[in-house]
Amino acid sequence: xxxxxxxxxxYLAYDGPRHGPGRAMVVLGYHTVQRVxxxxxxxxxxxxxxxxxxxxxxxxxxxxxxAALLPASSDLDLGDxxxxxxxISFVLFLFTSFVTPEALCTDRSSGMLGLYLASPLNRDxxxxxxxxxxxxxxxxxxxxxxxxxxxxxxxDGSGPDGALDWLIEFGRVLGAGLAMAAFWGSLALxxxxxxxxxxxxxxxxxxxxxxxxxxxxxxxxxxxLGDSFALLNMIALPIETVYRIYGEVNPDGPPIRHVETLPIxxxxxxxxxxxxxxxxxRYQRIExxx
Amino acid sequence: MSxxxxxxxxxxxxxxxxxxLQGLDCDIGRGITGLLGPxxxxxxxxxxxxxxxxxxQGGELNVLGVDPEQSGPELRAKLGYAPEHHDLxxxxxxxxxxxxxxxxxxxxxxxxxxxxSDALWQVGLGEERFRPVGTMSTGQRQRVKMAQxxxxxxxxxxxxxxxxxxxxxxxxxxxxxxxxxxxxxxxDILLSSHLxxxxxxxxxxxxxxxxxxxxxxxxxxxxxxxxxxxxxxxxSDPQPLAAALAAQGAExxxxxxxxxxxxxxxxxxxxxDLVADLGLGLRRLEPRRTTLEDVFIEASR
Numbered sequence: 001x002x003x004x005x006x007x008x009x010x011y012l013a014y015d016g017p018r019h020g021p022g023r024a025m026v027v028l029g030y031h032t033v034q035r036v037x038x039x040x041x042x043x044x045x046x047x048x049x050x051x052x053x054x055x056x057x058x059x060x061x062x063x064x065x066x067a068a069l070l071p072a073s074s075d076l077d078l079g080d081x082x083x084x085x086x087x088i089s090f091v092l093f094l095f096t097s098f099v100t101p102e103a104l105c106t107d108r109s110s111g112m113l114g115l116y117l118a119s120p121l122n123r124d125x126x127x128x129x130x131x132x133x134x135x136x137x138x139x140x141x142x143x144x145x146x147x148x149x150x151x152x153x154x155x156d157g158s159g160p161d162g163a164l165d166w167l168i169e170f171g172r173v174l175g176a177g178l179a180m181a182a183f184w185g186s187l188a189l190x191x192x193x194x195x196x197x198x199x200x201x202x203x204x205x206x207x208x209x210x211x212x213x214x215x216x217x218x219x220x221x222x223x224x225l226g227d228s229f230a231l232l233n234m235i236a237l238p239i240e241t242v243y244r245i246y247g248e249v250n251p252d253g254p255p256i257r258h259v260e261t262l263p264i265x266x267x268x269x270x271x272x273x274x275x276x277x278x279x280x281x282r283y284q285r286i287e288x289x290x
Numbered sequence: 291m292s293x294x295x296x297x298x299x300x301x302x303x304x305x306x307x308x309x310x311l312q313g314l315d316c317d318i319g320r321g322i323t324g325l326l327g328p329x330x331x332x333x334x335x336x337x338x339x340x341x342x343x344x345x346x347q348g349g350e351l352n353v354l355g356v357d358p359e360q361s362g363p364e365l366r367a368k369l370g371y372a373p374e375h376h377d378l379x380x381x382x383x384x385x386x387x388x389x390x391x392x393x394x395x396x397x398x399x400x401x402x403x404x405x406x407s408d409a410l411w412q413v414g415l416g417e418e419r420f421r422p423v424g425t426m427s428t429g430q431r432q433r434v435k436m437a438q439x440x441x442x443x444x445x446x447x448x449x450x451x452x453x454x455x456x457x458x459x460x461x462x463x464x465x466x467x468x469x470x471x472x473x474x475x476x477x478d479i480l481l482s483s484h485l486x487x488x489x490x491x492x493x494x495x496x497x498x499x500x501x502x503x504x505x506x507x508x509x510x511x512x513x514x515x516x517x518x519x520x521x522x523x524x525x526s527d528p529q530p531l532a533a534a535l536a537a538q539g540a541e542x543x544x545x546x547x548x549x550x551x552x553x554x555x556x557x558x559x560x561x562x563d564l565v566a567d568l569g570l571g572l573r574r575l576e577p578r579r580t581t582l583e584d585v586f587i588e589a590s591r
Contacts, residue, residue, distance in 0.1 A: 011474065014397070018397065020396065027394055110377050111376075115371070115391055287338075288373075
């Protein structure tokens with residue numbers, strides 16, 4: 001038998017189906033989720049996302065475990081759903097600072113931005129994909145645990161009474177989780193758009209959040225200039241917003257708890273829009289050829 | 291497909307008060323076209339306009355039959371682009387990177403995976419396709435850039451300084467690959483470079499940008515066929531001969547032992563007679579051909 005070998009595979013034209021720009025957005029978004037979560041990357045890159053997910057889900061799993069193990073008649077306090085976002089916020093604070101800059105900064109430092117914008121994506125669809133991807137990752141932590149608790153407690157018989165109450169609670173879980181993810185995600189993209197250096201963006205996010213908390217609380221409480229200045233506290237603002245979505249006020253919260261709901265929601269949504277606009281403004285000016 | 295791949299009429303582009311392109315007119319046909327120009331001539335800006343990444347201030351631009359500013363996403367699906375820089379994500383395998391870009395250009399995942407592998411074979415990285423890009427040499431990265439530009443089977447390939455950073459052997463290989471892509475694969479190429487020699491080696495035609503406009507454009511075949519004077523090399527000081535030529539009405543430019551003579555219909559006969567009269571040693575006498583360098587210098591003035 002003679003041995004057959006392929007010496008030249010030749011070049012074949014492609015005449016199969018082609019997807020449009022919408023599919024390109026999905027591809028980029030999926031790729032970004034993988035990058036941010038450290039998938040297909042070194043083990044070191046997986047550590048921070050894994051810890052963040054663990055810390056976000058462990059309290060929920062403990063609550064569910066207690067509810068399952070203890071008899072239904074026991075006086076188990078299943079906790080305030082809005083209060084669950086207080087510890088999650090700490091995780092989000094660290095995750096947003098040290099992991100999410102990967103979504104934007106690396107594309108600029110590695111030259112991928114030029115390749116992306118030379119594809120059917122444009123600057124707006126590129127940023128939209130990135131924003132959705134970051135929200136999706138943050139949403140795992142902001143929606144995942146509370147949704148898991150809602151489902152588990154419902155199955156256990158200790159959830160909301162009736163279909164309407166359940167749907168309202170479900171809407172709050174989704175709304176609060178998405179709102180929180182959108183806030184942290186837009187902040188991360190806005191700050192990350194300032195520099196291609198990931199470390200610099202991380203430090204900038206970390207410091208800006210701490211400074212905002214110090215300034216907001218300092219002006220409202222220390223200088224006694226009025227409770228409205230507490231809205232400057234970008235760590236407390238999303239937590240308090242979540243409480244208001246649940247129709248509550250954070251009982252142990254900083255001075256922002258004294259502010260009316262409408263200014264809180266207005267500031268919260270306004271900041272998301274401003275962060276998004278700023279990232280877009282920055283990306284309209286970035287040169288990618290040459 | 292039309293014979294004109296890119297058509298520009300009065301294209302203008304400014305950054306603030308810096309007028310980079312000032313009424314650029316050119317028609318770029320099929321085949322391999324070199325885009326030449328000194329630094330700052332507007333080559334990268336023109337590439338950006340062709341890709342539809344930037345709005346222009348005036349004029350008309352047509353790429354593959356559409357206006358890049360109006361139909362950017364649809365057009366870019368048919369374009370392949372290899373940027374000048376060598377930065378690529380270091381922790382990503384070459385095959386994953388090429389597949390990802392092919393998917394962005396609309397290929398379904400399975401087709402993108404197959405074509406990414408094929409493209410990496412075509413550029414000579416078949417055995418290396420599962421290596422992280424960060425472990426590759428500059429030459430290999432240039433090939434990865436070429437593969438990602440090719441994998442989705444573009445109609446037009448835009449290559450920005452594709453031999454930058456390569457050693458002479460790698461450069462020869464890359465130029466051979468570009469020739470192959472243009473001739474065998476039938477993909478039209480716009481090659482931006484500041485190296486005249488490599489444009490002469492691989493391109494069918496050239497567009498030379500200078501001062502924000504086209505200084506020269508045309509086929510490279512025409513260059514070198516028409517004589518524009520005579521070159522004479524002596525084994526001694528050429529000054530006496532230059533003076534004698536000037537006295538006879540010819541223009542003589544001295545460069546070392548070589549005199550370039552223009553402006554006289556029978557320059558060769560005249561030089562022969564004067565060399566004999568002056569008793570000089572003649573090493574070489576040949577027609578002076580127009581080179582790309584001549585055209586480039588003339589266009590850049």
